[in-house]
Amino acid sequence: MPYVIVEKCLGEQYAACVDVCPVECIHPIDYEGKPFMIIDPEVCIDCGVCLPECPIGAIVASPAEDPAWAEINKNLAAQAKEWEAQHGKVTPRPPNDPPRRPDNKLVK
Ligand code: SF4
Numbered sequence: 001m002p003y004v005i006v007e008k009c010l011g012e013q014y015a016a017c018v019d020v021c022p023v024e025c026i027h028p029i030d031y032e033g034k035p036f037m038i039i040d041p042e043v044c045i046d047c048g049v050c051l052p053e054c055p056i057g058a059i060v061a062s063p064a065e066d067p068a069w070a071e072i073n074k075n076l077a078a079q080a081k082e083w084e085a086q087h088g089k090v091t092p093r094p095p096n097d098p099p100r101r102p103d104n105k106l107v108k
């Protein structure tokens with residue numbers, strides 16, 4: 001079962017999780033006008049390495065722990081990959097930056 005990033009991450013984006021993922025399945029994206037991270041459930045190998053790295057406990061170990069946000073991760077994964085295929089990977093931003101789109105432009 002893939003790991004899931006939940007609502008707490010919305011607007012935070014410490015990105016500590018991204019650095020440790022061995023299969024690079026954590027993608028930055030904007031959701032509801034805020035920076036967010038999602039885990040691609042088709043690529044996650046359930047290694048668990050990311051979970052203790054998140055400073056605010058925004059990662060859970062299975063979709064059963066938060067089915068609604070698991071669905072959001074799944075749906076946004078397709079969007080994130082489509083965007084990255086066209087524009088290249090984006091560097092996650094530190095927390096408390098002004099909200100930006102995945103192309104690093106400020107959200108207006
Ligand atoms: S470390 Fe936690 S808050 Fe930061 S991007 Fe990853 S899941 Fe979100």
Ligand code: SF4
Pocket residue numbers: 002003020021022023024025026039043044045046047048049050051
């Ligand atoms: S559980 Fe492992 S593979 Fe899945 S997102 Fe976390 S670090 Fe990446």
